[in-house]
Amino acid sequence: MAELKSILSMNAFTPSEDLPKLQGEIKKETERRLKLFGSAAVLFFKEPLEVVKGEGCYLYDVKGEKYLDCYNNVACIGHGHPRVADYVSAQLRQVNTHTRYLNTVVDDYAEKLLATFPKPLTNVAFTCTGSESNDLALRMSMYFTGGTGFIVTSGAYHGDSYLTTMVSPSTTRRKVPDFVRLVPAPDTYRQKPEEVGPNFAKAVREAIDDMEAHGIKFAAMLVDDIFSSDGVFADPKGFLKEAVDEVHRRGGLYIADEVQPGFGRTGMMWGFMRHDVLPDIVTMGKPMGNGYPMSAAVTRPEIIEALTRSTGYFNTFGGTPGAAAAGTAVLEVLKEDKLIENASDAGNYLRDGLRALMADHPVIGDVRGTGLFTGLEMVKDRGTKEPDPVSATLVLNRLKAHHVLTGAAGPDGNVLKIRPPLRFYHADADFFIDAFKASLAELHL
């Protein structure tokens, strides 16, 4: 269990080790949580944080201490945003029932959302979680192609349902069933830029060959185009294209998992746009309602028809007026406050600042990413690029002491994942950099 949690998140609380060290109120509240949630309780940090308030990109704990939130990709337009609260409240008071009735709040939102996609992607199926969207997308690809074979990256995470767990080697400790083929993540740190695309396409080609050799028909390649749980790989722009072309040549679908990169985080509305590719299905979730549970799969009409010809499908809470109200607030604020442009600007500023630390800190192997999705890889040696998960864990816990919340990613958990709400500006980046410098200094790295 401890081992598994360490893969998922280097900064997880481990009851057997960490509970005896706690004292007072935080011990009482931690024990209460463990009693209620049982072994499924997942808490961050060796001393858990009791969060009572959020504003912009900051969270406040029960003692009134303020933390810069560099982990949360859900509250994209900012924690506690009044427009989401107001729109949702008004709609819950008005009506919030299922989509078997017409309601213009729902249809207006669906139109606005679909307007952000390229032409052939004209249908939306509303769901409630990213897992539900990926589960549905995989099923649609099976019905459409008649295949059952899936390709995902070796450190992928695509959800917590039965089916999506099977394509999430980061959760299942890399055991995947026969019909799933793993390809190495496009590690832009350990390959030359010009090799990344061809290598990834080659791995995809070989995976399809192997599938077919074993009598499994290829259905789809499902990738998160920021490769979040693999360790955050964004550049060179366009490296996905060759693999997507291969997928299409072989009769499969390309499912773009935009649960993490979607809604502007990468500096563009959708992450796939950076790669100049056209997905067959796009799935989205986390930031869609700024915390109101909502998600969707967007696709072509003929793909959704392949599903509904074979089975009924309905989602009671999916796309209700309450969800549409939350989603509308998010789209409005993203635009009005120019948060997508800000993601580019603030993200570049943050990465420049972090790269400036590399001269003095050889433990920083690589600073990469796009928009407000940054990966900072910690290594034992820049020559061998050997991962240094121990330093990453130490730094994460020091960062918390300096009032910055973040997490780790990658198969070795040595990549700091810096992913704040999009309402994150130069001053916040400076705050992060100062805290990071102080954390490194304390560890003498």
Added chain:
Amino acid sequence: MAELKSILSMNAFTPSEDLPKLQGEIKKETERRLKLFGSAAVLFFKEPLEVVKGEGCYLYDVKGEKYLDCYNNVACIGHGHPRVADYVSAQLRQVNTHTRYLNTVVDDYAEKLLATFPKPLTNVAFTCTGSESNDLALRMSMYFTGGTGFIVTSGAYHGDSYLTTMVSPSTTRRKVPDFVRLVPAPDTYRQKPEEVGPNFAKAVREAIDDMEAHGIKFAAMLVDDIFSSDGVFADPKGFLKEAVDEVHRRGGLYIADEVQPGFGRTGMMWGFMRHDVLPDIVTMGKPMGNGYPMSAAVTRPEIIEALTRSTGYFNTFGGTPGAAAAGTAVLEVLKEDKLIENASDAGNYLRDGLRALMADHPVIGDVRGTGLFTGLEMVKDRGTKEPDPVSATLVLNRLKAHHVLTGAAGPDGNVLKIRPPLRFYHADADFFIDAFKASLAELHL
């Protein structure tokens, strides 16, 4: 497609048949919905309803017409309830982030929820939809027992994920995979009361025998204890006990799907309590947040441990402070307004009124149910009890003309499913009965 929809819901809109008959604004809005949602659009009635407002157990359409909602089991404390809107709004403004942090709103709610369950059920896993809860429950039962075999009823619906669709013969047109065994629903209308329990237990025993004969280890029996999609079967109280005992004797788990009966609808907090049985896992959803997307699985610590020993599990939107706020409002209002007691009282009053119509209307074969979950079975002949789905469909559409919204259930779609919000009183029951009488008169039934 038309055939499938008719099984799911006798009052579904069928574009090819029904769209040409529409005119004006409703035609425009219907076309817009079909364009946006594609073939996954599911609309009620031959002329869809544009719903703009809800209050108590009433919905209002775009023309200001008022409809008695006898279909909606989500808005359990009433449509547009201000306490849900206020609590959610305040919490969304305060903070609404994931459960990797501590937050007393979440833990207080978890305590209140768990206090409604018998002792050994002490852990809760929060999810976002009933499908997610059932998907998780099935997975927990597999890890705990080491088995893969499931038993469900022949008209069951348990969700829309890949795994839950496999145990939902009502969606998949009765094709189920090898590891699923169907048992006939406990048809209380076609069996003597004293036979219902033994017959159901016998079918379960034979299903386990057959599974084992085919080398499939039994994992769990999953049943909705009001048998909603099978046609609503509630009595005699306790008929599930013998089957549950058999399940336990054979090493399987009993998963109580309380997505439909839970939160007081049957006149008790949980439907399983009417049967004097103890589930190993209880799943819940629909009414839990009165429309805010939330759900849960409640179980014993050792069952949740069997899952977390083998795989990671986390649900980003599950059990956040926003969900806990909605859930708290529901538990408070259920209690303050005595809605569970009201479900018993108003439900009995409604069924008495409907039974009084049987003398003049032989098409009413049976009126059954408990609390505010009533099934009214329409038959061609009371002697043969032959289902009459045509009359059921006609009545449903006439009821809509008389401003009552309801649906149909059962393998033949001949059972009116009368399932209003729990804020439904004698006057509302009278409104229903009058509309139903008028509908029957128009059909000369």
